Amino acid sequence: MSTSRTTPRHPTSGEPDFPAWLAGLSDETLVRLCEGRADVATPPPASLGVLASRLRLPASTARALGTLTWPELLVLSTAAALGADSGPVPVGALLERLGVDHDDAAFRAAVDTLRELALVWGDPAYARIVPVTGAAVDAAPVTAPHPGEPVGARLDAAWNGLSERALGVLTAVARGRTPAGSLGPAASETVRAAAAELVEAGLASVTGTADGEVVVPRAHALDRARHGARASGSTLLDLPWWSESGTGNRGSAGTGPTAGTSSADGIDASGGVAALDLLHRCDALIATLSLHPAATLKAGGVGVRELRRIARAAGVGEAELPLLLEVLAAAGLIAVGDTDVGETGFDSVWAPTEAADVWSGRGRARRWADLVLAWWSMPRAPWRVGSEIEGGGTVPALGDPVGPPAAGERDRVLRALSGLEPGAAPGDDLVPEVVRWFSPMWFSRAGARPCTEIVAEARRLGLVVGTTATRAARLLVSGRPAAPAPPVEDLEPILTAALPEPVSEVIVQADLTILAPGPLVPELAADFDLLADVESAGAATTYRVTETSLRRALDSGRTAAGIRELLARTSVTPVPQSLDYLIEDVARRHGRLRAGAALSFLRCDDPSLVAQVLSSPVVERCALRSVAPTVLISQARPLDLVEALREHGFAPVVEDTSGAVVALTRPVARVRAASPGRAPRVPTRVATPSELRTAITAMRSADRVRAARGPSGGGYSGEAAIARLHEAAGSGTAVTVSVVDAQGRSTSRLVVPVSVAGGRIEGVEPDSAEAVSLPLHRVISVSDVDPTR
Numbered sequence: 001m002s003t004s005r006t007t008p009r010h011p012t013s014g015e016p017d018f019p020a021w022l023a024g025l026s027d028e029t030l031v032r033l034c035e036g037r038a039d040v041a042t043p044p045p046a047s048l049g050v051l052a053s054r055l056r057l058p059a060s061t062a063r064a065l066g067t068l069t070w071p072e073l074l075v076l077s078t079a080a081a082l083g084a085d086s087g088p089v090p091v092g093a094l095l096e097r098l099g100v101d102h103d104d105a106a107f108r109a110a111v112d113t114l115r116e117l118a119l120v121w122g123d124p125a126y127a128r129i130v131p132v133t134g135a136a137v138d139a140a141p142v143t144a145p146h147p148g149e150p151v152g153a154r155l156d157a158a159w160n161g162l163s164e165r166a167l168g169v170l171t172a173v174a175r176g177r178t179p180a181g182s183l184g185p186a187a188s189e190t191v192r193a194a195a196a197e198l199v200e201a202g203l204a205s206v207t208g209t210a211d212g213e214v215v216v217p218r219a220h221a222l223d224r225a226r227h228g229a230r231a232s233g234s235t236l237l238d239l240p241w242w243s244e245s246g247t248g249n250r251g252s253a254g255t256g257p258t259a260g261t262s263s264a265d266g267i268d269a270s271g272g273v274a275a276l277d278l279l280h281r282c283d284a285l286i287a288t289l290s291l292h293p294a295a296t297l298k299a300g301g302v303g304v305r306e307l308r309r310i311a312r313a314a315g316v317g318e319a320e321l322p323l324l325l326e327v328l329a330a331a332g333l334i335a336v337g338d339t340d341v342g343e344t345g346f347d348s349v350w351a352p353t354e355a356a357d358v359w360s361g362r363g364r365a366r367r368w369a370d371l372v373l374a375w376w377s378m379p380r381a382p383w384r385v386g387s388e389i390e391g392g393g394t395v396p397a398l399g400d401p402v403g404p405p406a407a408g409e410r411d412r413v414l415r416a417l418s419g420l421e422p423g424a425a426p427g428d429d430l431v432p433e434v435v436r437w438f439s440p441m442w443f444s445r446a447g448a449r450p451c452t453e454i455v456a457e458a459r460r461l462g463l464v465v466g467t468t469a470t471r472a473a474r475l476l477v478s479g480r481p482a483a484p485a486p487p488v489e490d491l492e493p494i495l496t497a498a499l500p501e502p503v504s505e506v507i508v509q510a511d512l513t514i515l516a517p518g519p520l521v522p523e524l525a526a527d528f529d530l531l532a533d534v535e536s537a538g539a540a541t542t543y544r545v546t547e548t549s550l551r552r553a554l555d556s557g558r559t560a561a562g563i564r565e566l567l568a569r570t571s572v573t574p575v576p577q578s579l580d581y582l583i584e585d586v587a588r589r590h591g592r593l594r595a596g597a598a599l600s601f602l603r604c605d606d607p608s609l610v611a612q613v614l615s616s617p618v619v620e621r622c623a624l625r626s627v628a629p630t631v632l633i634s635q636a637r638p639l640d641l642v643e644a645l646r647e648h649g650f651a652p653v654v655e656d657t658s659g660a661v662v663a664l665t666r667p668v669a670r671v672r673a674a675s676p677g678r679a680p681r682v683p684t685r686v687a688t689p690s691e692l693r694t695a696i697t698a699m700r701s702a703d704r705v706r707a708a709r710g711p712s713g714g715g716y717s718g719e720a721a722i723a724r725l726h727e728a729a730g731s732g733t734a735v736t737v738s739v740v741d742a743q744g745r746s747t748s749r750l751v752v753p754v755s756v757a758g759g760r761i762e763g764v765e766p767d768s769a770e771a772v773s774l775p776l777h778r779v780i781s782v783s784d785v786d787p788t789r
Contacts, residue, residue: 018130019052021121023703029116031692035480036117037064038686044695047702053720055118056727061136064117066441067481071237073142073440074098074219075110076119079127081144085134085730088126097145099235106237131730132723141178141444145236149218150202158201159224169194170203174217174225175432177444183213226433239437242430245423264422264471271462271470272498273539275368276519278460280537281316282333282371283360285324286352288314289334290668293349294325294398296336301396302350304386322385322397323375323457325350329398330378331370333359336398337671350398351669364519365496368462369488372495375461376476376485381406383453408482409446412439413454415477417469425468431455434467462498470498483686500539508571512579514543527566530556545579550586551651556663560587586651591661593645593652598633600641602652605630618644639664721782725761728782729753734766736783739774746780 025033030051034041040054054060065073078097082089091111092102100107111127114120122128129137150158162170169191173181183195183206195215198204203221206213217225219236227240294310297303302310302325310325311318328334333356338347359367379401387395387402395402413431416438420426426434432448443451458464463473472494475486503518506528514532517540519525530553532543553563560583567575593613594603600622604610607629614632618624622644623635634641638654642664645652653661687695716724728735738748751772753763761774 018056018121019049022052022055022118023048023700027693027696030696031689032116033118034687034692034696035689036067039063041687041692041695044687045699048699049703050718050720051699053716053723056130056132056723057719058132058136058726061119061130061132064119065133065136065140066439067117068113068119068441069110070142070437070440071106072110072113073137073140074144074236075107076114076129076133077137077140077142077144079120079129080134080137084120084127084129085131088122088128090126091124094127097147098237099145099151100237104235104237106235110237130727132726135730141440143179143216143219143222145219146205148202149220151220155220155224156229158203159221162201162203163194163197165190166194166197166201169215170198170217170221171225173204173215174222177447179222180214180216183215185212226436239420240433242426242434243420243424245421267422267465267468268470268472268494268498269500270465271472272495272500273462274459274465275462275495275499276364276539276541277537278371278462279364279367280534281314281320281324282328284314285310285316285321285328286333286356286360289351290670291341291666293339293341293346293351293669295346296348296350296398297396299396299399301399303396304394307397320460323382323460325397326378326380326382326385327371327375327461328356330380331359331374335671339669339671341667341669346669349669349671351671354670356670363496364499365492366488368495368499369491372461372463372472372476372491373485373488375457376410377407379406381409381450381453383450383457404446409442409450410454410458411477411481412442413451414458414463414469414473415439415481417455417464417467418474418477420469423468425466427467428452428455431467472498504570505572506543506570507573508567508575508579509573510576510578512545512582514545514567514571516541516543524570530558531563531566545582547582547586548646550583551590551646554587554590555653555661557661560584589651591651591653593650594655594659595638595641595645595652598635600634600636600638601627602632602634602641602645603630613645613650616648616650618648618650639666716782717780721779722756722776724782724784725753725756725779729756729763734785736785737761737774737779738781738783739778740780741778749774750785 022030037055037060039060040051045051045054065076068076075094075098078094079089082093082097095102095104095107098107111120119133120127120129159167169181173179181195183192195204195206198215198217198221199206202218204215204217206215223230223236227242230238231241288310292310292313294302294306307321308318311321314321316324325334329350332353334350335353336348336350338345339349339351340346359370362370380399381401381403382397384395384402385397389395389402413435416435417431419438420434432443432451435451436443455464455467458473459466463470463476472491475491475494478486500518502521503516504521504524505517506520506524507515507517509515513535514528516528519541520528528543530549532545532549535542535544550563554560563583564575564580567579592604592606592609595601602610602613602624604613610626610630610632613619614624614626618641621636622641624632625634626632636644642652642654654664656662724735725737727733732752734750734752736748737751738746740746749772750765750767751761751763751774752766753761755762756776759776761772761776761779763772764770765772
């Protein structure tokens, strides 16, 4: 953003240069600097001079700015506006421009962070920034306070005097990715009139750019449009009202917060309820893919039609299916490969792995933890599925990653919500503003959609309740950004505490439903999964008893008496007569038909029932024929025959050669995972503090050796040469550039660089004023010019 500059009022003589200031820092301070800006420490610099050069590279500076919060970026922008890139600026001038006291905690914290990152340097009583930082912050999506802009009561008066159109334009500009609104040829007269009204009220300025005029809100007006009126004593650097515990959405700017306190335990418990539903849906999805694997597209991934089929079969919503599939894949529970289901072969399909069987047998907290860590680290972004791809088409589920690294986006969003007080609930419409406060540079590129979509995913994972982060979410972001995920052993106890306690009693109701007021203990859960179908899952699970579910229990070896005893023992209410009748009726009809292998046979002591079967469509479908009044044989396999009979209202069972009832199940698909389930969160290794201390010791030793050898003529090479060129371009000073041609001959040119970009140095020769263009890859060294020249 464009900011007004103030000429420094203090001379720069005697101020140590940046490399010398860096060398004067303690080893521990340098370790923290290298931890905060890890890119400058890999590989380890040869000397502190090289470290100083890396710190002044535009790419490294941009990365450092990307880690700043809004208060830190605002302080840095204000320093740049006061001319800190050309000389030291008194800290008092910063305090005055920002309207804060000398002992303001938010200001001190911001300055300390900026100094730790070497974005602000020099005497503690002053603030200096290198020219590269000044150029970067000028383009940042932040507006420094302007002298004389309305604040306090003056701001209230100006705000209240705005028309609806002016207030609408100001709010729209403030909520955009960058605090600037275009007033190009397409702008209507209404918008132009609103902009003029804002300028007249002192709440905005209109600035000309290469693309035309833009309206830029003043800093305090921008803050008011985004967060509402500030409480008395609050400054631009303080977190807005939505950061406080027990707050909800505001109806409109300037109104008070809505009370809605929730304890941390209650928030975690609500996350545990969401986790139970998540586990239920994942189990249903694994069961579905075991029988009907998901076919892949030629280009990779799973198409829309296949997603719809899977959603219907598993009983899950189409909107949540991409998330479930991606998480299961990231956890290594499903994978793509070739498999068989019975005698049917499938090529290149998504099906469960053998790890899914192990995972299904684990405790709920461990299963939940596996899914959470898989989501946290996976490279794909499920919310992008269905988005349009440049060049045509849409993003498929389980395809190649699309867009920025998804793990980093999740880190930023959850880190922002975790930065609020535990009971704060800003509301869905303010989630983008919360994220912008903690990651303004990233928000200016990504916009609001990733914020809301990631929060929606985190809710399904039980990590966010409403807009409040749970303890598990806060653990995930407890380390530095881009740090490895915490081990499952640290996460599992937190998730265990969040899950509701298992229960051993149910409520049997007259409408043939069974209500479990919490998750059932494992042995009862297995029994009720056989006896009834899950109708809804969550804090309480609702089961529905049907003829099909009762036959499933009887097929597995349960008896009618055993089912009645189970219900009578576990139900806190009497078993209703309607359910007792249903059990008796199904059990009476169950097993009267007996199937075996002929491929299979069917026998029954009741000839009339055999006659009913012979008159049904099953005869043609399974090639049934009579060999005796009470015996039929079929060309279908026993399980196929039994399922066909059940579809037409019969209740057969399968028996072995001794006449004992056996339970047959369909074969399931399993594939071998070709790669680990979770991709590493950090692709490159980050140096440890002990390694950084060793590297800093080596740098100091190299500097002492170089000093003992005497001056080297002030030459720069490698990254240091590029950094010196950027500095010269920013300050307009001349340097000597040595380049080598295609034949290996070296020449030197005196150049005042104008720009260093696109692989070339563009500048002018100071003596002749001729334009100079040199290829950057042929530069072998850069030397300073004698200032008396």
